[in-house]
Amino acid sequence: xxxxxxxxxxxxxxxxxxxxxxxxxxxxxxxxxxxxxxxxxxxxxxxxxxxxxxxxxxxxxxxxxxxxxxxxxxxxxxxxxxxxxxxxxxxxxxxxxxxxxxxxxxxxxxxxxxxxxxxxxxxxxxxxxxxxxxxxxxxxxxxxxxxxxxxxxxxxxxxxxxxxxxxxxxxxxxxxxxxxxxxxxxxxxxxxxxxxxxxxxxxxxxxxxxxxxxxxxxxxxxxxxxxxxxxxxxxxxxxxxxxxxxxxxxxxxxxxxxxxxxxxxxxxxxxxxxxxxxxxxxxxxxxxxxxxxxxxxxxxxxxxxxxxxxxxxxxxxxxxxxxxxxxxxxxxxxxxxxxxxxxxxxxxx
Numbered sequence: 001x002x003x004x005x006x007x008x009x010x011x012x013x014x015x016x017x018x019x020x021x022x023x024x025x026x027x028x029x030x031x032x033x034x035x036x037x038x039x040x041x042x043x044x045x046x047x048x049x050x051x052x053x054x055x056x057x058x059x060x061x062x063x064x065x066x067x068x069x070x071x072x073x074x075x076x077x078x079x080x081x082x083x084x085x086x087x088x089x090x091x092x093x094x095x096x097x098x099x100x101x102x103x104x105x106x107x108x109x110x111x112x113x114x115x116x117x118x119x120x121x122x123x124x125x126x127x128x129x130x131x132x133x134x135x136x137x138x139x140x141x142x143x144x145x146x147x148x149x150x151x152x153x154x155x156x157x158x159x160x161x162x163x164x165x166x167x168x169x170x171x172x173x174x175x176x177x178x179x180x181x182x183x184x185x186x187x188x189x190x191x192x193x194x195x196x197x198x199x200x201x202x203x204x205x206x207x208x209x210x211x212x213x214x215x216x217x218x219x220x221x222x223x224x225x226x227x228x229x230x231x232x233x234x235x236x237x238x239x240x241x242x243x244x245x246x247x248x249x250x251x252x253x254x255x256x257x258x259x260x261x262x263x264x265x266x267x268x269x270x271x272x273x274x275x276x277x278x279x280x281x282x283x284x285x286x287x288x289x290x291x292x293x294x295x296x297x298x299x300x301x302x303x304x305x306x307x308x309x310x311x312x313x314x315x316x317x318x319x320x321x322x323x324x325x326x327x328x329x330x331x332x333x334x335x336x337x338x339x340x341x342x343x344x345x346x347x348x349x
Contacts, residue, residue: 006047015043065095066314068124072100075227076286077256077303078127081154084307085124092315094121122314124307125163126154150317152310156199157326164313165326168301170200171207173331177253177281177299178211180333184340186251186279190221192235192263193255201227204255204283221249225259232262236270250278251339257282257289257298264292264338275340285334294337301331 012019017040024032025040032040043049066089073079082098089096097120139160151163156170174191181189191208194201205222212219225235232254240248254260260282264274272278274294282289285300306329317323335341 006049008049011040011043011047011049015040063119063121064093065097065120066122066124066311067097067099067120068310069099069101069126071127073098075258076288077284077301080286081126081303081307084304085311086307088308088311092311094311094315096311120149121318122150122152124152124154124310124314125158125161126310150314150320150323152314152317154306154310156203162324164317164324166306166309166313166329167326168306168329168331170203170301170331171210173283173299173301173333174204174207174253175211176331176333177283177297178208178215178217180297180335180341181251181253181279181281181339182215182217184251184279186249187217188221188247188249189217189251189253190223190239190249191219191253191255192223192225192239193227193231193259194224195226201255208253227256227259229258229262229265232259232264233266234262235259236263236266240270248278252278252280254280254282257284257286257296260296260298260338261288261292264296275338279339281339285332289334290336292338297336297339297341298334299331300334302329305329 008019008022012022015022015036017036021032021036022040022044025037025044068082068085070078070082073082086096139158143161151161153161153163153165154167155165156167157165178189189212191205194205201224205224208222209219221239223235223239225231225238236252252260252263254263260280264280267274267278267280274280280296282296282298283301284303285298289296289298309327309329313327
């Protein structure tokens with residue numbers, strides 16, 4: 001037998017025992033006599049046999065441990081999602097193990113081994129960073145492993161990765177913000193932030209372009225600066241500096257609250273009054289958004305609810321046949337003073 005083709009049934013046949021006996025030896029159970037255990041272990045050692053997750057999982061009990069992949073928890077959005085997921089997992093009697101993955105990193109080896117050896121009962125995948133690093137080859141590899149355990153992706157569906165998807169209606173969130181600014185009288189509205197690598201950022205930008213065209217507004221005011229406060233600062237400079245002041249946008253629609261925070265700081269440096277001279281809208285409704293000066297109008301994507309819903313779907317699918325479906329979650333516009341609505345401002349060209 002060739003090592004790479006050895007199965008639990010091959011080991012059982014060569015050792016003269018049943019597959020269930022091999023499983024008991026592998027799991028360290030005591031109800032196997034020493035002679036039989038030694039014979040089975042010799043065959044295992046001979047072929048360097050490692051059972052597949054499917055084979056070993058047949059006789060294993062649930063670990064009551066779930067995994068979640070996030071681009072770290074430094075970003076408030078992912079911290080909120082993790083908090084919601086962790087709270088719901090605890091309520092349902094499960095432990096939740098975090099696997100942070102940075103941009104340009106691949107899936108960590110310990111995580112892949114945990115799935116392959118059935119040390120996780122299910123896994124949550126999340127975030128634009130995860131989308132960016134899941135190249136076609138890795139999607140295929142991950143899909144094979146996820147056939148053994150349930151998976152929920154808290155992000156738009158990833159081509160080639162068949163699992164449960166729970167995600168925000170990002171296009172709708174941008175449309176809501178743009179329409180709100182339009183009703184306040186704004187006709188030159190800029191979209192600030194995002195990156196070419198992020199599918200979710202691309203969805204938001206396409207939503208901006210489509211809605212701007214629908215409203216008869218120019219869609220040329222865009223700068224893909226990134227996702228951080230620093231991106232907001234530099235984005236404002238790159239957006240405004242090339243334009244005569246008379247052609248400046250009267251409102252900024254930022255891809256997230258962090259970008260909006262940086263944009264507000266730069267506008268203050270330039271002595272541009274918010275919202276009298278420049279309205280601003282963020283996205284994510286982070287904890288600091290109501291404490292900015294002025295308080296930030298934003299869109300709540302409810303990441304904590306996404307985390308809870310992901311855990312609920314994950315736990316309910318444990319032990320069932322592999323299922324796939326998508327669940328689109330609504331977003332909520334939170335109107336505060338930075339857009340001018342609360343103060344009665346109306347901007348016209």
